[in-house]
Amino acid sequence: MTFADGGHHGLPRLLAGLEPGGGAVSLAAHTRVHGPLPQVPAHQLIEEVERSGLRGRGGADFPTARKLRAVAGRRRVGPVIVNGSETEPASAKDRLLLARLPHLVLDGAVLAAAAIGSRRVIVKVGENAEDAVAALEAAIAARDQLAIEVVTGPEGYVAGEESAVVHYLNGGPELPTFIPPRPFERGYRGRPTLIQNPETLAQLALVARFGSRWYRELGTVADPGSALVTITGAVRAPGVYELAFGTAMSDLLEAAGGPSEPLQALLVGGYFGTWMEASQATSLRLAREDLRSVGCTLGSGVLIALGESSCGLHESARVITYLAGQSAGQCGPCVYGLRAIADAVGALADGVAHPSERDRVLRWTSEVRGRGACHHPDGAVRFVESALAVFDDDIDGHRRGRCNAIPAGLPLGGPAVAGGRLR
Ligand SMILES: Cc1cc2nc3c(=O)[nH]c(=O)nc-3n(C[C@H](O)[C@H](O)[C@H](O)COP(=O)(O)O)c2cc1C
Numbered sequence: 001m002t003f004a005d006g007g008h009h010g011l012p013r014l015l016a017g018l019e020p021g022g023g024a025v026s027l028a029a030h031t032r033v034h035g036p037l038p039q040v041p042a043h044q045l046i047e048e049v050e051r052s053g054l055r056g057r058g059g060a061d062f063p064t065a066r067k068l069r070a071v072a073g074r075r076r077v078g079p080v081i082v083n084g085s086e087t088e089p090a091s092a093k094d095r096l097l098l099a100r101l102p103h104l105v106l107d108g109a110v111l112a113a114a115a116i117g118s119r120r121v122i123v124k125v126g127e128n129a130e131d132a133v134a135a136l137e138a139a140i141a142a143r144d145q146l147a148i149e150v151v152t153g154p155e156g157y158v159a160g161e162e163s164a165v166v167h168y169l170n171g172g173p174e175l176p177t178f179i180p181p182r183p184f185e186r187g188y189r190g191r192p193t194l195i196q197n198p199e200t201l202a203q204l205a206l207v208a209r210f211g212s213r214w215y216r217e218l219g220t221v222a223d224p225g226s227a228l229v230t231i232t233g234a235v236r237a238p239g240v241y242e243l244a245f246g247t248a249m250s251d252l253l254e255a256a257g258g259p260s261e262p263l264q265a266l267l268v269g270g271y272f273g274t275w276m277e278a279s280q281a282t283s284l285r286l287a288r289e290d291l292r293s294v295g296c297t298l299g300s301g302v303l304i305a306l307g308e309s310s311c312g313l314h315e316s317a318r319v320i321t322y323l324a325g326q327s328a329g330q331c332g333p334c335v336y337g338l339r340a341i342a343d344a345v346g347a348l349a350d351g352v353a354h355p356s357e358r359d360r361v362l363r364w365t366s367e368v369r370g371r372g373a374c375h376h377p378d379g380a381v382r383f384v385e386s387a388l389a390v391f392d393d394d395i396d397g398h399r400r401g402r403c404n405a406i407p408a409g410l411p412l413g414g415p416a417v418a419g420g421r422l423r
């Protein structure tokens with residue numbers, strides 16, 4: 001099979017055709033920019049996705065072709081579920097795709113469905129995402145295709161975890177279920193189910209059109225292609241930006257207008273992510289190997305810049321208190337462990353705990369890790385451990401009552417950078 005030659009060389013790719021401040025891109029405009037939906041035989045699409053090196057953009061970074069293959073080989077396959085929950089409070093990329101570029105995501109979902117032998121697509125979005133629901137419903141009405149439906153659901157942090165999404169769509173509460181079986185084994189109504197993040201499917205839609213060679217024109221050998229990154233915090237133009245893998249972190253900040261004040265730290269990967277000192281973070285590239293070398297992942301593609309005028313300890317205490325409150329209340333170590341950790345980090349930030357409380361927190365984090373039905377506690381303790389490492393020197397100062405910081409107001413719930421610039 002030969003692939004179309006109309007792919008954009010360079011950036012933007014996913015965000016091509018998007019007018020800043022405009023509405024959802026119509027089917028006609030979408031087709032003008034990217035060309036018609038290609039007909040790719042199932043096995044060829046999966047092979048091409050494998051060659052592209054595409055990995056999931058919902059946070060787990062799992063190779064997409066392996067997921068497609070795991071479902072494609074099974075009988076009585078269920079629907080493709082587009083996980084548009086975007087429960088990471090600082091992330092805005094999935095909402096942007098669904099509300100402004102719905103046809104690109106639907107193309108990916110329809111192609112993935114054909115590749116695994118499914119005839120149905122369910123797009124699950126948070127119940128506050130009215131713009132995404134409206135754009136998706138209009139896009140579905142404009143297409144003449146297999147059954148596609150939009151389902152809204154609760155907004156809590158763990159509601160976006162894949163087994164929670166499946167559980168909810170099966171009529172249960174939005175709680176993670178004990179895994180295995182994973183959705184690809186037994187998911188929607190007990191059937192093997194493919195569940196993917198909207199950006200993963202949007203990328204797949206372009207791979208299906210223009211092929212893996214084109215996809216690999218950007219990025220590095222190990223991390224090909226581009227990624228949507230939500231850049232927020234102490235930058236002049238917070239927003240969602242499409243950047244090539246391999247781009248220097250300092251260039252990511254420049255893409256968002258540059259720092260609005262001297263930076264002390266960057267939070268890479270959102271609230272399941274890792275704090276890094278600004279000097280260390282800006283010496284890295286947006287690449288898995290660079291991030292892994294410092295124990296970090298890109299997660300769902302969030303980068304938060306913390307200015308020197310803010311307090312990393314207080315901000316971290318707010319976030320871990322939020323994460324503890326988002327526990328789905330099913331597993332003891334998650335419920336009680338995160339609560340105790342959040343209280344202790346709060347006390348360190350308020351200067352009312354002895355600095356040795358820090359060691360107690362680190363003991364608790366190691367006891368909580370890996371002890372939940374889902375990865376919520378693992379992500380939360382990774383965040384806390386990095387906060388205590390990067391803001392360690394502040395603990396003593398807080399004990400002596402020295403903190404004149406201005407709240408940075410890291411977002412807790414709701415879309416983070418509504419109205420942010422697009423590129
Ligand atoms: C607590 C928790 C919350 C999650 N929230 C989301 C979410 O909002 N959106 C999403 O796509 N993936 C989320 N994930 C990851 C999903 O479980 C799953 O890996 C992803 O939807 C698969 O799609 P992908 O392979 O295309 O990334 C979450 C995971 C955890 C542990």
Ligand code: SF4
Binds near residue numbers: 158176331372373
């Ligand atoms: S680990 Fe926490 S969030 Fe995950 S299922 Fe258990 S209680 Fe719920």
